[in-house]
Each structure stands twice: as C-alpha cells, then as structure tokens.
Amino acid sequence: MTFHSMWAQLLPIGRSRDSGGYRRFAWSGADADCRAWFEEQAETRGLAYEVDRNGNQWAWLGDPAAGDAVVTGSHLDSVPDGGAFDGPLGVVSSFAAYDELRARGVEFAKPFAIVNFGDEEGARFGLACVGSRLTSGQLTREQAHRLTDADGVTLPRAMEAAGYDPDAIGADPERLGRIGAFVELHVEQGRALDLSGDPVGVAGAIWPHGRWRFDFRGEANHAGTTRLGDRHDPMLSYAETVLAARREAERAGAVATFGKIAVEPGGVNAIPSRVRGWLDSRAADQERLDTVVGGIEKAARAHADSQGVELDVVRESFTPVVEFDHALRDELARILGKDTDLTVPVLGTGAGHDAGILAASIPTAMLFVRNPTGVSHSPAERAAEDDCLAGVSALADVLEGLVGR
Numbered sequence: 001m002t003f004h005s006m007w008a009q010l011l012p013i014g015r016s017r018d019s020g021g022y023r024r025f026a027w028s029g030a031d032a033d034c035r036a037w038f039e040e041q042a043e044t045r046g047l048a049y050e051v052d053r054n055g056n057q058w059a060w061l062g063d064p065a066a067g068d069a070v071v072t073g074s075h076l077d078s079v080p081d082g083g084a085f086d087g088p089l090g091v092v093s094s095f096a097a098y099d100e101l102r103a104r105g106v107e108f109a110k111p112f113a114i115v116n117f118g119d120e121e122g123a124r125f126g127l128a129c130v131g132s133r134l135t136s137g138q139l140t141r142e143q144a145h146r147l148t149d150a151d152g153v154t155l156p157r158a159m160e161a162a163g164y165d166p167d168a169i170g171a172d173p174e175r176l177g178r179i180g181a182f183v184e185l186h187v188e189q190g191r192a193l194d195l196s197g198d199p200v201g202v203a204g205a206i207w208p209h210g211r212w213r214f215d216f217r218g219e220a221n222h223a224g225t226t227r228l229g230d231r232h233d234p235m236l237s238y239a240e241t242v243l244a245a246r247r248e249a250e251r252a253g254a255v256a257t258f259g260k261i262a263v264e265p266g267g268v269n270a271i272p273s274r275v276r277g278w279l280d281s282r283a284a285d286q287e288r289l290d291t292v293v294g295g296i297e298k299a300a301r302a303h304a305d306s307q308g309v310e311l312d313v314v315r316e317s318f319t320p321v322v323e324f325d326h327a328l329r330d331e332l333a334r335i336l337g338k339d340t341d342l343t344v345p346v347l348g349t350g351a352g353h354d355a356g357i358l359a360a361s362i363p364t365a366m367l368f369v370r371n372p373t374g375v376s377h378s379p380a381e382r383a384a385e386d387d388c389l390a391g392v393s394a395l396a397d398v399l400e401g402l403v404g405r
C-alpha cells in the first residue's frame with residue numbers, strides 16, 4: 001500500500017462538506033473510522049495490533065517485553081475544521097516508512113511499533129494530549145474523569161460509548177519503560193522550512209504553553225431598555241481582555257489567542273449574564289509566558305472591576321518548555337545529513353505534540369515536513385506530496401538507524 005493510497009483512504013473521513021475541514025473528535029464516529037483504518041493497516045502488515053489502557057492504538061513488530069523499542073507515530077484526531085495533515089501525516093508516514101524498511105530488507109534488532117495517540121488536540125474535552133498525558137502519568141484518572149464536552153458528556157461516558165473501559169485508564173509506566181526512543185513526524189506549523197528551502201527539519205524545542213478559562217459574570221438584562229450606565233456587561237470586559245491579550249503578546253514577542261467563547265444566555269436582545277473565553281498562550285520561555293498571561297489577567301480584572309463584573313481565571317492545562325533529547329536530536333541530524341554536506345534545520349515550535357509530553361519520560365524526537373504557507377489548524381493546511389515522500393524517506397532513514405543500533 002503506497003503513501004498515496006493510504007492518504008486517499010483517510011481523506012474523506014470526518015471531512016465537513018461545508019468547510020472542507022476535518023471534525024475528527026475523540027471517541028466520535030469519525031474517530032472510530034480513523035481507528036478502524038489504523039487497525040486494518042496493522043493487520044494488513046501482520047503487525048500485532050493492541051489498544052492500551054488509555055485507548056491509544058499500537059501496531060507492534062517483535063516482542064514489546066524485550067524493551068528498548070523504537071516507536072513512531074502521531075495522532076488521527078483533529079481540531080474543529082482542522083487540516084488533513086496535522087496528525088495523520090505522521091501516522092501514514094509511519095506505515096509508509098515501515099514498508100520502506102521492509103523493502104530495504106532492514107533487520108529489526110529491536111522491537112518496533114507504530115502508535116496512534118488518542119485525543120491529541122483536546123478539541124472535545126478541552127485538554128490536549130489526553131492519551132499521552134494519561135500514559136505518562138501527567139493526567140490522573142480522577143482528573144480525566146472530570147473532563148466534560150460542550151454537550152455535558154463526560155470523558156468516561158464518551159469512552160464507554162465508543163467501546164472502551166474508562167475505569168482502566170491511568171499511568172502506564174511499564175509500557176513507557178519498554179520504549180527506547182519515540183520519533184514523531186509532523187507537518188510544520190510555520191514557514192521556517194519554506195523560508196530555508198528544506199523539505200524536512202528536526203525539532204529542537206517546544207515553547208511552554210497552556211490554556212486558561214476566563215469566566216466573566218455580569219447581570220442579564222434587556223438590550224433595549226437598560227441604560228448603558230446601568231449595565232454590568234461581561235461582554236465588554238471580555239472584549240477588553242481580547243485586546244489586552246494582543247497587546248501583551250506583542251510586547252513580549254509571544255502569542256496569545258482567544259479562539260473559543262461561550263455566551264449565556266445567548267440572546268441577541270439580552271445583555272449576557274456570563275461570557276466564558278478560552279485563552280491559549282505560548283512563549284519561547286516561561287518568564288515571558290508568565291508576563292503575558294499575568295498582564296492579560298491584570299487588564300481583565302481592572303476592566304471587570306470597573307464594570308461591576310466578576311471574574312474567575314482557571315488554568316485548564318499547561319505544558320512546560322520541552323527540550324528534545326539532545327543525543328537523539330543530534331543522531332537524527334547525523335543520519336539525515338549523512339552522505340551530504342547539508343545541515344538539517346533544527347526548529348523550535350509553538351505547537352504542542354504527544355512527543356513533547358513523552359519527552360519528560362523517554363528520549364523523543366520530531367521531524368517536520370515543509371508546509372508552503374505555514375497554515376495549520378485550518379482546512380488550508382498543506383504539504384506537497386513530494387515533500388511528504390521526502391519525509392517518509394527521512395523517517396525511514398532515522399528508524400533504520402535506530403532499530404539497527
């Protein structure tokens with residue numbers, strides 16, 4: 001099965017006809033279809049298929065219990081109206097790279113696996129990288145059981161409805177202990193490779209990042225009869241906070257985004273009683289991130305106080321800066337640069353990944369494939385097929401170096 005044909009199989013799954021974007025949310029029907037595809041890929045190749053206690057899917061060659069396994073993979077879920085590449089490119093490339101290793105006649109001196117981590121984007125339950133966070137113990141079963149989607153469905157009920165046991169979830173140190181190296185290939189979510197003219201790069205670090213919920217509570221009232229001076233309008237405080245986020249991020253050379261909002265009661269002719277906005281902010285270092293989020297919160301409180309609006313700020317998730325394993329990163333750069341005098345670009349990124357979560361427990365590395373516009377988390381996300389194939393070949397080189405060591 002070629003890269004092209006695997007790609008074509010996944011392409012229609014969970015795609016919205018209206019937007020052309022993907023809606024592959026954790027434990028939904030589209031997610032189940034993607035997962036069925038993964039299982040079929042494993043079985044077609046005679047790889048041992050397994051779902052772990054947290055719902056992550058694995059396709060194994062060799063005995064996992066032997067330890068020092070080489071693992072590659074990514075995720076198949078998407079953000080709301082996401083692109084086709086964020087996640088699936090890594091999973092499809094993993095199967096294609098495995099096929100390439102077989103065609104090269106590579107001997108696997110170590111166990112090898114391809115993984116699809118569940119719920120990487122956190123689109124449904126608000127927390128990213130749930131599958132890898134649970135596995136690495138960075139999210140407990142109790143915390144995960146409290147996650148709830150916009151329709152009030154809890155994560156355990158959603159898992160159960162999809163046929164998984166939510167009581168089994170939790171840290172899986174034994175599984176992690178068997179992995180010697182994890183490599184995730186991903187579409188680049190910026191334009192560094194386009195600007196440098198390289199099809200493939202290696203990750204250096206992931207910026208610290210997090211999500212904060214701002215709850216502004218005011219007073220519901222009539223939009224036509226309430227004098228402006230008598231209002232306690234949480235929307236105004238929210239709007240000022242969005243502007244403050246832009247200001248603070250610009251000042252610190254960071255990013256800050258309000259991409260999701262919930263307004264109650266949500267009537268056109270009523271002043272809202274509550275506005276909830278979710279802030280996503282990321283910076284090159286912790287100090288800058290603290291400054292940005294602190295500045296936004298301060299501005300939000302000052303405005304809310306002046307309007308008689310109450311404000312709660314809750315940090316819903318956080319991932320500290322990730323420096324990828326230097327030895328593994330250098331090994332990747334060496335393998336990719338071999339027989340040439342080219343140096344492989346090493347990139348920092350503001351995007352979160354399962355590889356970043358696992359980096360706290362095991363040596364991990366990432367490869368990026370050029371994205372000509374840098375657009376991601378949008379239906380316009382792209383990578384040229386030639387570059388994807390260059391990514392597959394780079395991943396195969398890296399895996400060959402790792403499994404043969």
Ligand code: GLV
Nearest residue numbers: 121128350351352
């Ligand atoms: C995941 O893609 C993230 O960076 O939020």
Ligand code: MN
Nearest residue numbers: 079086121377
């Ligand atoms: Mn993403």
Ligand code: MN
Nearest residue numbers: 086087120186
């Ligand atoms: Mn991703």
